[in-house]
Amino acid sequence: MNTKDQPNLLEGSQQLPLQHQHSNLLDIAQITGESEMVRAAREQEDFESKSGSENIEGASGDDQDPNQRPKKKRYHRHTQHQIQEMEAFFKECPHPDDKQRKELSRELGLEPLQVKFWFQNKRTQMKTQHERHENTQLRAENEKLRAENMRYKDALTNASCPNCGGPAALGEMSFDEHHLRLENARLREEIDRISGIAAKYVGKPMVSYPLLSSPMASRSSLDLGVGSGFAPPPISGDILMEELIRMAQVGEPLWTQDLDNNIDALNDEEYFRNFPRGIGPKPFGLESEASRETSVVIMNHVNLVEILMDVNQWSTVFSGIVSRAITLEVLSTGVAGNCNGALQVMSAEFQVPSPLVPTRESLFVRYCKQHGDGTWVVVDVSLDSLRPSPVLRCRRRPSGCLIQEMPNGYSKVTWVEHVEVDDRSVHNIYKPLVNSGLAFGAKRWVSTLDRQCERLASVMASNIPNGDGGVIQTAEGKKSMLKLAERMVISFCGGVSASTTHQWTTLSGSGAEDVRVMTRKSIDDPGRPPGIVLNAATSFWLPVPPKRVFDFLRDESSRSEWDILSNGGVVQEMAHIANGRDHGNCVSLLRVNSPNSNQSNMLILQESCTDSTGSYVIYAPVDVVAMNVVLNGGDPDYVALLPSGFAILPDGPTGSVPGGGPISEVGSGGSLLTVAFQILVDSIPTAKLSLGSVATVNSLIACTVERIKTAVSGEAAQ
Structure with a gap:
């Protein structure tokens, strides 16, 4: 059964009211004196017993005899199985459309109208519980305000004369004036509190200001x-x-x-x-x-x-x-x-x-x-x-x-x-x-x-479009794969900029002036392989529009032109999850079929995304066994990832792109491309980083850059 998350703020259908629906929850709760637990249990019982259809015996509406006493409505109690199935469906989609209601009624042996009433009443019940929770909070706030009001009255009663310090005579201080003085004092305390926070976190207190005076x-x-x-x-x-x-x-x-x-x-x-x-x-x-x-x-x-x-x-x-x-x-x-x-x-x-x-x-x-x-x-x-x-x-x-x-x-x-x-x-x-x-x-x-x-919205949708899922067979597998890709993107972005806050240590004299190399030791993080990781990143300009660079890098058919790790193998897409209107926004699972029969096939998780301000193509090799767990809905947090990839930005305002003319300088419609790799150079965290490892990473990134320049320049010339 496929479901879709279709939020609908305008509910146009008629609603069957619950027995305990009322207009003022606070007043009724105070009158009856029922506890929250008892009232909630009673509502749940009423909901389950009367949220079904109304089986009305005899005629109804205009066909009924006005002299004949209308027959009593008889309520149908849903089975436990029907309730469980509708509860599960409600968690995924609280506003099913007509097609979904008909499909659900057919599977559960109910009428579509019964399903419609059940969902209406379930939404009403949830709303009632939410309102009760809010009313409880409002009562607490009201009690605080009453207590504060009593303090104001006590302060007014014990007010002193501002001139002599003795008891104030009636009329010497209005209640509004006294209230404003107390409010000013409270605001002064708030300013002092923020000043203390500033002193605590940034080492310098805020300037102390005089009391506010204007109302x-x-x-x-x-x-x-x-x-x-x-x-x-x-x-x-x-x-x-x-x-x-x-x-x-x-x-x-x-x-x-x-x-x-x-x-x-x-x-x-x-x-x-x-x-x-x-x-x-x-x-x-x-x-x-x-x-x-x-x-x-x-x-x-x-x-x-x-x-x-x-x-x-x-x-x-x-x-x-x-x-x-x-x-x-x-x-x-x-x-x-x-x-x-x-x-x-x-x-x-x-x-x-x-x-x-x-x-x-x-x-x-x-x-x-x-x-x-x-x-x-x-x-x-x-x-x-x-x-x-x-x-x-x-x-x-x-x-x-x-x-x-x-x-x-x-x-x-x-x-x-x-x-x-x-x-x-x-x-x-x-x-x-x-x-x-x-x-x-x-x-x-x-x-x-x-x-x-x-x-x-793609993550929340529980259905898998026909032909798109590939090896993904369940909604849980889809969500796990998207969650793993999300972590991959976050890890890539955290290591690509000049940030110094991600536990990376920048290496000086790494051998390449235009490449920034950083290192990090990973020990107890289940999401990263243990050992010493090098992060190398460089940026350069290309006289090619950003869209052309993005399409080239995300296309599996052209991957062998720049990806050294694929080693000339054929890249095949095993799974595809669309993430938006642009077909370039997607998560894919790729398999590299190595031409060398002695090498095992490699899996690559890849996410590509694009909008008018920039694009990303981010990927990471993944273990076959761990990926099978993810595809079956398992926890993706324990899959070790070292992401690499590309960030593609325009080289200036979009308005500066010439109409089809050659791109000859920065700011005329070209691309700013950042290439970054995270590579495990030693699986022992306590090992010392060798200069040979740094040289290897520098060589890898330099070779990749040259391959990309050659490939896209050849396309641009065509």
Whole structure:
């Protein structure tokens, strides 16, 4: 039985109500006094007994005799087997379509209407349980507010005269004034708390500011002291969030259209005129970089917000951009069981997949808030001025995204990236791409998100299209293979840039100036083979469009032209999992049939992915026995991987590509290609690294580069 995950926010069919459905769960729970466990058990019993069809004896509707007493409805109780099967189906697809309901009813011996009512009631039951959980939390919040209100009243009763210190006479201090003083004190404590966090993690406390005095400032939900040594007044988190919203929605004159590159360009003078209460003037030596991009992605807004507020999910989805991320402190988890009001102090490192582009490190606060029905805002605000380093190389002005709910599980995302950076260390061949804002900008974030949402939708789909699975026979095998490929991509991206945070040690004097070689010892990691691993990476320019390079490298028929490990063997695709609209987005299992009969055939796991900002072809040799376990739905975390591959980027803004003319220089429509290998050079972790191993890796990567240049240059000449 095939199933599809088809989120549908608009349920148009008629719903059969549950017996215990009610409009105010909180009031009824207080009146009845039933425990949560008893009430839940009773609802489950009622649901199982009355979620079936209604078998009505006799006529119904207009055909019934008005003088005849209508006969009582008789409910049909589902069998345990039918309930178990529908429960299992519900976990995969809570909103089955007509075709799926008919197929399920046929297998279980039920009417389609019975199946429809069962799923409607199951969704209602889940919603009721969720509302009860939220109401429990709201009651707790209400009790806190009542207790705080009593403290305010007690403080008002015992108020003292501000002049003499004696008891205050009635009318000397209004309740509102006293409330504001208490609120100011609370905000001061919050500022001191954030200052303590900064001192704990970056070694330098934030500047202490005087108490807030204005009622407007006292009501702000978050006040941060951020700046560049000029000690500006505290900046409200809501003010910074409003700045991001306006940056996302306002057009000219704040943003102007760059027709050559088809991107929005920020007017700096207009920006500072509109947002005078920012995080301070631009530090000396830094250049402004701002970009904005909008797209509709296949993910509902709730799940998208959860990904952005979970550092592990965030760094996984954006593994090509985020080389390292950690949450230093959670100041607030939000209210009512969601991320509304969530506040975190985070540290992250952002990368371009090349050793020729330095990473950008940033310390920032991430703030999430619901802004109207179905609209959420997630904003990052830099705290990099607090770092003990005397040189500031990157600072994030309010950046993030505006997420708007759309029908059928889609979301409209408007992303804004606004930073001030020092990019003088970027290699010349990457400067057109970096200076255009495309390397780290909003378009790359949104394009990556769009592609990853399609990939996640592929993971969630439990069906395997006919002819695509190959040796994959089950949905569990498909998910295990995709999870293994995801880990392979993360490992590749973590070792390809100039990052120093991935337990790699850079080797000096490795024998090749244009190749960066790093080493790492692996001992107890089940996902990597034990021993000494070398990671070699290099980047270079090709006078060939990125799409042509991508198609050449991912095609198994041309693999023998560059892959030394295939040793001239024929490469055959054994399994194929599509990951999106572009046919280049897929995960494949390849088999290399060696021409030497004495050598065993080799399996290669490969993922290729592409969007308008860049492409990847990443692969790793895999053990045959371990891969069989994965294909049968086994745990992929214990499969040892050493990924290698390619990152392909445009050499500048897409608008600079000439119309069919020759590509003669960087920035005119060519490709920036990064080649990286991870190779086990010694299976004993305690062994010493030999110079011969380094020389062998250098030779391997140099030979691969020359083969690729020769092959694609020959294609370009044709």
